[in-house]
Amino acid sequence: MSNNVMPNVSVADMPDRSLLMDRSVPGRKAINLPAPDVPLSEMPGDGLLRESDDLQLPEVSQLDVIRYFTLLSRLNFSIDTNFYPLGSCTMKYNPKLNDQIASLGGFANIHPLQDDDSVQGALGVMFELQQWLGEATGLPGVGLAPLAGAQGEYAGLLIARAALNMRGESHRDVALIPDSAHGTNPASAAMAGLSVVTVKTDESGNVDVDDLRAKADENTCVFMLTIPSTLGLFEPNIIEINDIVHDAGGLVYADGANLNALLGLVKLGDLGVDICHSNLHKTFSTPHGGGGPGAGPVMVTEELASYLPEPVVVKNDDGSLQLGRPGNSIGKINGFHGSFSILVRAYTYMQSLGGNGLRAVSENAVINANYVQAQLRDRFDLAVDRICMHETVLSGKRQADRGVPALSIAKRLLDYGIHAPTMYFPLIVPEALMVEPTETESKETLDRFVAVMQAIDDEIDSDPDSVNHAPHTLPNTRLDEATAARRPVLRWQG
Amino acid sequence: MLATIGVDQFDELITDIPEEHRNPPLRLPDSASELEVTSRMQALAALNQDAGTQPSFLGGGAYRHFIPATVGAVLQRGEFVTSYTPYQPEAAQGVLQSGFEFQSAVAQIFDMEVANAGMYDGPTAFAEAGLMAARVSRRNRILILDTADRRLFEVAEAYTRYQQVEVEAISRERVMNGDIPDDAACIAFQSPNFLGRIEDVQALTDAAHDAGALSVMHTYPITLGMFKPPGAFGVDIATAEGQPLGVPLTFGGAYVGLFTTKQRYIRQLPGRIIGKTTDTMGRTGYTLTLQTREQHIRRERATSNICTSTQLIGLMVAVYCATMGPSGLRQVAELSYHKAHYLANAIDALPSWKVIRAEGSTFFNEFPVQCPIAPAEVNRRLAERGIIGGLDVGHVVPNGMLFCATEMNSRSEADRLIASLKDMGYGAAA
Numbered sequence: 001m002s003n004n005v006m007p008n009v010s011v012a013d014m015p016d017r018s019l020l021m022d023r024s025v026p027g028r029k030a031i032n033l034p035a036p037d038v039p040l041s042e043m044p045g046d047g048l049l050r051e052s053d054d055l056q057l058p059e060v061s062q063l064d065v066i067r068y069f070t071l072l073s074r075l076n077f078s079i080d081t082n083f084y085p086l087g088s089c090t091m092k093y094n095p096k097l098n099d100q101i102a103s104l105g106g107f108a109n110i111h112p113l114q115d116d117d118s119v120q121g122a123l124g125v126m127f128e129l130q131q132w133l134g135e136a137t138g139l140p141g142v143g144l145a146p147l148a149g150a151q152g153e154y155a156g157l158l159i160a161r162a163a164l165n166m167r168g169e170s171h172r173d174v175a176l177i178p179d180s181a182h183g184t185n186p187a188s189a190a191m192a193g194l195s196v197v198t199v200k201t202d203e204s205g206n207v208d209v210d211d212l213r214a215k216a217d218e219n220t221c222v223f224m225l226t227i228p229s230t231l232g233l234f235e236p237n238i239i240e241i242n243d244i245v246h247d248a249g250g251l252v253y254a255d256g257a258n259l260n261a262l263l264g265l266v267k268l269g270d271l272g273v274d275i276c277h278s279n280l281h282k283t284f285s286t287p288h289g290g291g292g293p294g295a296g297p298v299m300v301t302e303e304l305a306s307y308l309p310e311p312v313v314v315k316n317d318d319g320s321l322q323l324g325r326p327g328n329s330i331g332k333i334n335g336f337h338g339s340f341s342i343l344v345r346a347y348t349y350m351q352s353l354g355g356n357g358l359r360a361v362s363e364n365a366v367i368n369a370n371y372v373q374a375q376l377r378d379r380f381d382l383a384v385d386r387i388c389m390h391e392t393v394l395s396g397k398r399q400a401d402r403g404v405p406a407l408s409i410a411k412r413l414l415d416y417g418i419h420a421p422t423m424y425f426p427l428i429v430p431e432a433l434m435v436e437p438t439e440t441e442s443k444e445t446l447d448r449f450v451a452v453m454q455a456i457d458d459e460i461d462s463d464p465d466s467v468n469h470a471p472h473t474l475p476n477t478r479l480d481e482a483t484a485a486r487r488p489v490l491r492w493q494g
Numbered sequence: 495m496l497a498t499i500g501v502d503q504f505d506e507l508i509t510d511i512p513e514e515h516r517n518p519p520l521r522l523p524d525s526a527s528e529l530e531v532t533s534r535m536q537a538l539a540a541l542n543q544d545a546g547t548q549p550s551f552l553g554g555g556a557y558r559h560f561i562p563a564t565v566g567a568v569l570q571r572g573e574f575v576t577s578y579t580p581y582q583p584e585a586a587q588g589v590l591q592s593g594f595e596f597q598s599a600v601a602q603i604f605d606m607e608v609a610n611a612g613m614y615d616g617p618t619a620f621a622e623a624g625l626m627a628a629r630v631s632r633r634n635r636i637l638i639l640d641t642a643d644r645r646l647f648e649v650a651e652a653y654t655r656y657q658q659v660e661v662e663a664i665s666r667e668r669v670m671n672g673d674i675p676d677d678a679a680c681i682a683f684q685s686p687n688f689l690g691r692i693e694d695v696q697a698l699t700d701a702a703h704d705a706g707a708l709s710v711m712h713t714y715p716i717t718l719g720m721f722k723p724p725g726a727f728g729v730d731i732a733t734a735e736g737q738p739l740g741v742p743l744t745f746g747g748a749y750v751g752l753f754t755t756k757q758r759y760i761r762q763l764p765g766r767i768i769g770k771t772t773d774t775m776g777r778t779g780y781t782l783t784l785q786t787r788e789q790h791i792r793r794e795r796a797t798s799n800i801c802t803s804t805q806l807i808g809l810m811v812a813v814y815c816a817t818m819g820p821s822g823l824r825q826v827a828e829l830s831y832h833k834a835h836y837l838a839n840a841i842d843a844l845p846s847w848k849v850i851r852a853e854g855s856t857f858f859n860e861f862p863v864q865c866p867i868a869p870a871e872v873n874r875r876l877a878e879r880g881i882i883g884g885l886d887v888g889h890v891v892p893n894g895m896l897f898c899a900t901e902m903n904s905r906s907e908a909d910r911l912i913a914s915l916k917d918m919g920y921g922a923a924a
Contacts, residue, residue, distance in 0.1 A: 030816070037905040044856040050719075055824065057818070060816060074588065076573040079577070099575070101539075105546045107745070109558075110743060111882065113555070114545070119745065132522055186789075187799035191653070196794045263520070265516065266508075271515060287575045288579070289806025290593075292807070332649050335649065337746045351531045352527075355523070387506075414584060475584070491594070491609065
């Protein structure tokens with residue numbers, strides 16, 4: 001098995017990684033711009049102008065620019081180069097067609113403030129995407145404005161608060177959140193002025209229904225349920241849970257981060273969910289870009305649709321489309337109309353797959369995760385030993401007892417050219433390794449992953465020291481994160 | 495694979511889903527081939543008026559600037575495009591080091607001590623700047639100068655609605671008279687402002703500081719190629735829409751918010767931050783840092799809920815800045831300035847059209863014009879001639895239209911616009 005994941009970048013022969021400013025040569029240029037074709041106007045005075053030597057940017061050639069960024073790209077794992085089973089992040093193949101379509105001039109070069117009648121094609125993309133996301137989730141009110149999952153959460157919580165205010169229940173200021181939730185849930189709740197009350201998870205990995213019943217009361221604004229949960233499990237008591245929350249007068253918010261497991265298998269709206277968001281950069285396969293851009297549309301019941309963020313696309317009687325502001329809208333949560341370039345990609349993806357294809361996505365995601373889980377359960381503890389949905393959460397407790405923490409297993413995987421699973425999350429699982437294979441990986445890739453995990457487990461006995469010092473074959477060995485935080489250097493310094 | 499799992503059929507894997515809700519109909523079109531999807535999407539794209547192929551004089555927060563080919567070339571690298579947030583720094587040095595380049599370039603353009611790795615867009619960066627000012631000052635009133643774009647107000651209001659922080663508009667006159675409440679966290683302003691005019695940044699900043707408040711400036715980054723940067727005035731937090739620096743208009747997104755501040759406030763920053771460090775062999779490397787501010791560690795006590803942000807758009811900005819260099823950015827700024835002034839002078843010379851100037855103020859590349867007919871009608875007629883007109887700002891200036899020019903507008907485009915306006919002016923007079 002080859003350990004050499006970056007054949008062109010070996011540790012022994014590291015390329016020059018100095019920063020662009022350190023490569024700068026005065027007077028060198030990467031681009032020519034045209035001379036002015038209009039008469040020059042008088043320049044402003046009164047000390048408004050910047051001194052000509054004040055602006056420090058690199059002075060490099062165009063070849064320098066291309067060679068530098070190409071070098072950097074090779075220092076990176078990605079879906080295009082590596083298996084990337086990063087739990088809860090849905091690192092699946094991003095079809096190239098979607099990028100190509102988003103770069104068409106008719107999409108890439110339209111200004112957000114053009115008149116509606118000059119952008120009917122763009123509005124058509126958004127209108128149909130609204131309808132399709134509504135159909136896929138069973139929640140027909142769709143707002144495309146949120147720029148990422150966390151902003152979708154925030155929009156959803158503003159909707160919940162606004163709707164309860166309208167009912168005269170503005171005192172409801174508690175968000176009930178399971179202890180397994182993503183960190184964005186409590187952070188978004190705090191931004192929405194809600195206090196967070198944590199609901200326990202029971203031994204089978206489900207929401208502790210008794211704990212929820214005890215905590216849902218006249219102050220409950222929302223219950224934020226990640227479904228499937230971050231343990232990779234579908235909540236079997238979801239109907240009862242939603243009834244408890246509704247009986248207490250609250251609303252149910254579903255974090256759709258893991259919607260990849262549900263397409264065509266179940267619709268959140270059918271289960272009594274009031275509000276959810278979906279990360280298009282996960283389930284609908286738009287590229288993650290090293291940490292965005294994403295898109296986090298928010299979906300709501302018909303009753304809540306009038307609260308959606310501005311804008312939504314509406315159809316006029318004559319069939320034309322326009323951007324509109326719903327009657328009780330929570331308002332604008334960002335500058336324009338959402339991550340349009342991401343919306344185009346997601347819409348293209350949904351067109352390619354169609355209804356049947358989307359269902360196959362979820363089927364195969366569930367099969368792949370269970371296939372991996374079934375083969376690793378004799379070597380690794382499972383957070384919960386039962387059939388999972390799109391991901392499985394392993395616990396490296398046995399390995400930690402033998403002297404190798406989950407962190408080292410994750411780092412060692414990098415040496416084998418496999419991106420690490422999500423580590424130490426969810427917080428309720430000791431030594432957690434959260435594995436999401438996704439539906440786009442072949443059986444052969446999964447088999448290799450299983451073999452590598454088994455090989456690392458063997459190495460823990462044969463050479464634990466080597467595992468604990470991994471990675472060995474990457475551009476850097478382990479980085480000193482403590483010093484980075486204690487003495488922050490956040491930019492080039494001359 | 496099902497046999498390995500130990501089940502006979504797929505349905506056995508989803509028995510946790512309530513049976514009556516399992517396998518609902520999905521009323522979506524059938525799958526389609528790449529060829530079919532391409533032609534459908536091309537047809538939709540063709541329904542839009544493309545500001546890349548026809549003259550456009552529209553600004554107001556998003557701007558059509560030249561994008562060098564290097565940006566698109568780097569964007570072809572799947573290693574950047576298809577990676578995740580760099581939680582495993584050893585396997586993400588490309589994203590991290592390019593993000594460090596982004597932070598360096600932004601900090602240098604703004605002449606501010608530090609920049610973060612980017613926000614969702616300009617208005618959300620501005621809103622989070624207000625919230626950060628409230629944390630730093632431990633005060634709860636965000637005062638926004640009333641010359642700012644109303645989008646900035648609206649987003650700031652949405653971001654602070656339940657946070658025991660008030661957002662209020664304040665006039666320049668009140669700020670200059672020192673009529674600033676004791677609980678002001680910041681004086682936040684946009685320069686160039688919504689009508690394109692350069693504000694007196696020094697006076698606003700001094701007034702904020704005299705009141706014990708922070709100075710927060712939202713700017714248009716291309717202007718900093720020729721105008722003094724926020725750091726030169728002692729501004730505490732400076733933000734911008736990063737789109738003009740190498741990002742296509744794309745109907746408003748995805749963009750990137752630029753966020754800069756002083757070193758002493760870094761622990762109150764929202765968003766991702768990349769820091770330089772060393773590995774166990776003493777070699778330089780980069781990592782996400784100051785993560786204890788963030789939601790995945792601090793949860794409900796985080797400085798922001800941001801998780802996925804806009805790393806790839808930040809990469810476009812980094813490549814743009816590297817390609818343009820100091821002279822290129824200055825040239826783009828100066829070309830935009832001269833073209834806009836040429837256009838303004840020509841429009842002013844037309845009968846019935848009037849450029850609205852504010853005494854003693856300078857504009858960069860946008861200016862309001864009082865039209866002889868309704869701005870919506872002006873744009874409709876321009877569209878008939880294949881020109882994308884300006885922004886209707888009738889809510890600020892009666893019959894007002896905000897025109898914008900950049901290096902992309904050739905003199906012949908400007909002359910076509912002027913000829914068209916001239917015709918309309920005669921029509922109105924008759």
